[in-house]
Amino acid sequence: MALGVTGYVILAVLALTVVAFIAAKARAKSAAGGDVRLLHSLPNYYGYNAAMFTAVPALGVLVIWLMAQPMLIENAIFDRLPDHLIEDGFSRNLMMSDVRRVAEGLDVAVSAGAMTEERADRIRTEFSDVRSILGSVGVALGSDVRPEVLSAAQQYRKSSAIGMGWMTGVVLILAALGAFVSVFVSGADFRARNVVERFVLSMLIVAASLAILTTVGIVLSMLFESLNFFRMHPWTDFFFGGQWAPNFRGNSDLSILPLLWGTLYISIVALMVAIPIGLFAAIYLSEYAGPKVRAFAKPLLEILAGIPTIVYGLFALLTVGPFLVSIFGRGEAGLLGVDWMSGATAVLTAGLVMGIMLIPFVSSLSDDIINAVPQAMRDGSLGLGSTKSETIRQVVLPAALPGIVGAVLLAASRAIGETMIVVLGAGAIAKFSLNPLEAMTTITTRIVSQLTGDTDFASPETLVAFALGLTLFVLTLGLNVLALYIVRRYREQYE
Amino acid sequence: MNDMRILERDVDAKAIKIAARNVQVFYGDNHAIKDVDVDIEDKTVTAFIGPSGCGKSTFLRCLNRMNDTIDVCRVEGDIAIDGEDIYDKRVDPVQLRAKVGMVFQKPNPFPKSIYDNVAYGPRIHGLAQNKAELDEIVEHSLRSAAIWDEVKDRLSAPGTGLSGGQQQRLCIARAVATQPEVLLMDEPCSALDPIATAQVEELIDDLRQNFSVVIVTHSMQQAARVSQKTAFFHLGNLVEYGETGTIFTNPVDPRTESYITGRIG
Numbered sequence: 001m002a003l004g005v006t007g008y009v010i011l012a013v014l015a016l017t018v019v020a021f022i023a024a025k026a027r028a029k030s031a032a033g034g035d036v037r038l039l040h041s042l043p044n045y046y047g048y049n050a051a052m053f054t055a056v057p058a059l060g061v062l063v064i065w066l067m068a069q070p071m072l073i074e075n076a077i078f079d080r081l082p083d084h085l086i087e088d089g090f091s092r093n094l095m096m097s098d099v100r101r102v103a104e105g106l107d108v109a110v111s112a113g114a115m116t117e118e119r120a121d122r123i124r125t126e127f128s129d130v131r132s133i134l135g136s137v138g139v140a141l142g143s144d145v146r147p148e149v150l151s152a153a154q155q156y157r158k159s160s161a162i163g164m165g166w167m168t169g170v171v172l173i174l175a176a177l178g179a180f181v182s183v184f185v186s187g188a189d190f191r192a193r194n195v196v197e198r199f200v201l202s203m204l205i206v207a208a209s210l211a212i213l214t215t216v217g218i219v220l221s222m223l224f225e226s227l228n229f230f231r232m233h234p235w236t237d238f239f240f241g242g243q244w245a246p247n248f249r250g251n252s253d254l255s256i257l258p259l260l261w262g263t264l265y266i267s268i269v270a271l272m273v274a275i276p277i278g279l280f281a282a283i284y285l286s287e288y289a290g291p292k293v294r295a296f297a298k299p300l301l302e303i304l305a306g307i308p309t310i311v312y313g314l315f316a317l318l319t320v321g322p323f324l325v326s327i328f329g330r331g332e333a334g335l336l337g338v339d340w341m342s343g344a345t346a347v348l349t350a351g352l353v354m355g356i357m358l359i360p361f362v363s364s365l366s367d368d369i370i371n372a373v374p375q376a377m378r379d380g381s382l383g384l385g386s387t388k389s390e391t392i393r394q395v396v397l398p399a400a401l402p403g404i405v406g407a408v409l410l411a412a413s414r415a416i417g418e419t420m421i422v423v424l425g426a427g428a429i430a431k432f433s434l435n436p437l438e439a440m441t442t443i444t445t446r447i448v449s450q451l452t453g454d455t456d457f458a459s460p461e462t463l464v465a466f467a468l469g470l471t472l473f474v475l476t477l478g479l480n481v482l483a484l485y486i487v488r489r490y491r492e493q494y495e
Numbered sequence: 496m497n498d499m500r501i502l503e504r505d506v507d508a509k510a511i512k513i514a515a516r517n518v519q520v521f522y523g524d525n526h527a528i529k530d531v532d533v534d535i536e537d538k539t540v541t542a543f544i545g546p547s548g549c550g551k552s553t554f555l556r557c558l559n560r561m562n563d564t565i566d567v568c569r570v571e572g573d574i575a576i577d578g579e580d581i582y583d584k585r586v587d588p589v590q591l592r593a594k595v596g597m598v599f600q601k602p603n604p605f606p607k608s609i610y611d612n613v614a615y616g617p618r619i620h621g622l623a624q625n626k627a628e629l630d631e632i633v634e635h636s637l638r639s640a641a642i643w644d645e646v647k648d649r650l651s652a653p654g655t656g657l658s659g660g661q662q663q664r665l666c667i668a669r670a671v672a673t674q675p676e677v678l679l680m681d682e683p684c685s686a687l688d689p690i691a692t693a694q695v696e697e698l699i700d701d702l703r704q705n706f707s708v709v710i711v712t713h714s715m716q717q718a719a720r721v722s723q724k725t726a727f728f729h730l731g732n733l734v735e736y737g738e739t740g741t742i743f744t745n746p747v748d749p750r751t752e753s754y755i756t757g758r759i760g
Binding site: 290291374376377378379380381382383384385386387390394395398399 | 559561564566589590591592593594596597599601603604605606607615616619620666669670673
């Protein structure tokens with residue numbers, strides 16, 4: 001029983017698929033009398049066609065069945081659970097997970113030989129200690145099994161077994177039917193090639209729509225949780241309040257504005273680091289560097305983009321922060337002899353490190369954009385007797401400007417959504433301040449802190465994370481759309 | 496080719512503007528130009544003709560050292576403008592290019608206004624003392640490129656919004672504005688329709704009054720219409736150089752005859 005019913009069904013479908021492939025190919029060949037030139041398609045196409053008609057509908061039904069069956073059974077069982085159990089303070093989910101756990105335990109006990117199938121169906125808490133029997137086969141339960149839960153679990157097992165039986169039948173019949181029909185039609189005139197082509201097309205469409213549907217799903221889930229939040233907390237306080245002071249006893253001030261300020265301030269510092277350095281690096285690489293330097297320097301610069309952001313966070317916390325403190329802090333012992341900075345976490349710490357992280361974004365995109373400026377522009381300017389830097393400043397950069405703006409906006413949306421660097425480097429204090437040496441906090445760090453630890457998903461203090469996430473999503477989406485719009489308009493100019 | 500105005504041609508000997516001796520050009524290992532000797536006269540239109548890849552554009556780009564911008568390109572031999580070797584170490588190629596203007600195959604106006612396109616060179620080289628002088632240079636250049644009347648009401652409109660022929664004349668105005676002594680044109684009409692071509696050709700004939708013009712062209716009719724001297728390039732060699740009328744009616748070299756009669760090319 002190592003494989004389970006589902007495993008055997010899948011194996012059977014795959015075996016049928018192989019058989020269908022070989023049979024369809026052979027049938028097509030014999031239909032052509034051994035001369036494959038008489039066939040509409042190459043023999044393999046008949047095989048592929050048969051294989052996909054055998055496997056795809058059967059496996060598709062299998063997947064849907066596996067997802068739907070537990071939900072249906074749980075709903076049915078839940079209706080039968082006596083109401084007083086739920087009133088006792090058990091939430092529906094906890095109750096159902098108990099039922100599932102007991103049902104699994106019974107399965108394990110049966111397969112380990114601790115009880116017979118019949119006994120598992122009939123066992124009663126009144127007569128035997130279910131908890132210790134299950135414990136003896138390695139299934140630990142948190143408390144004694146209630147009779148209602150046990151009977152629900154038995155019901156669960158019974159329904160599952162029936163469902164599995166039906167599933168096996170339906171899937172195997174579908175596979176056999178697909179195999180039979182597709183092998184049967186594999187004659188010389190059947191356009192197997194075109195059918196396979198359409199199948200490939202539909203697979204690609206499914207892949208694309210899955211990606212889109214997932215995005216829609218994420219947005220919808222955030223939207224619903226945000227609506228829950230706004231039912232408990234006034235939206236005016238969220239958008240227009242001035243305080244961020246979550247308090248798990250209730251009555252918190254949950255305003256996005258101080259967090260938004262921290263986010264924007266750190267992003268601006270980061271962009272002030274990343275834009276000049278990235279842009280100058282891009283200009284050097286695209287206009288001045290020889291092919292050898294370029295082949296070596298560009299990948300090296302792009303390695304920066306591959307460093308995990310948590311590593312940047314460590315760098316901020318352990319290297320950049322203390323370094324800044326040694327300059328701006330410690331009073332007399334510091335380099336400047338001032339005491340402006342007390343801790344390693346500050347806007348400047350996070351901003352500097354995030355700026356370093358963004359350099360490859362700006363430089364790599366700008367490099368591509370500068371390279372896309374036609375050589376004819378440079379020739380025209382050089383031919384008039386201007387130097388290389390005059391040409392870059394007055395012709396190349398103005399021509400590339402829209403694209404560079406797009407690159408900067410993409411980097412900005414990356415900065416606003418960045419999490420790990422600010423979690424470690426920026427601090428946790430929400431406030432409005434212009435001092436870059438003070439600790440501040442961002443939207444992303446607050447999402448992390450509201451959702452980690454003991455959380456109650458019914459309180460506004462937790463649900464606010466979804467509203468914050470949605471706002472962040474809207475913000476970065478807007479920036480990305482704007483950036484893509486600008487870049488696209490720019491591209492039309494030359495192609 | 497009845498429109499060759501042999502009789503109208505000014506056949507008086509003129510001052511030599513550019514003297515090239517024993518010029519070799521290499522692209523990496525490829526020997527693109529071999530032993531080219533040519534004397535280009537002042538206030539004359541000289542046409543370079545020849546089949547594709549024969550090296551005529553490459554040679555043209557040697558005359559203002561535009562080949563310096565290509566890494567693998569190497570030039571040997573002597574090229575002198577007004578007796579001064581332009582490949583001498585003391586010569587700044589950037590200054591040289593101000594003296595030897597260039598118009599390219601495809602119109603390449605900068606993404607700026609018409610005015611700024613023309614004012615680009617004078618601004619870089621500091622040719623104007625003040626705005627009024629700059630205005631004057633711009634107007635004069637646009638007039639000499641025969642495009643003033645078409646653009647005088649929209650000098651602040653982007654140069655890229657003009658038609659192809661207008662763009663090319665704008666590029667000529669841009670080259671004229673730096674007050675060069677020689678104007679190099681690399682197939683200036685190959686991207687233009689016949690009407691725009693006729694306008695540019697007429698313009699080239701006018702420019703001869705003030706500049707030495709060197710034009711590379713694919714069209715033998717164009718060479719015959721606009722030039723006084725013609726050089727025929729073939730496979731990197733200068734095959735024949737002389738009066739345009741002579742080249743087209745009485746060529747010495749059999750390869751020249753084959754080309755102009757359409758047997759090679």
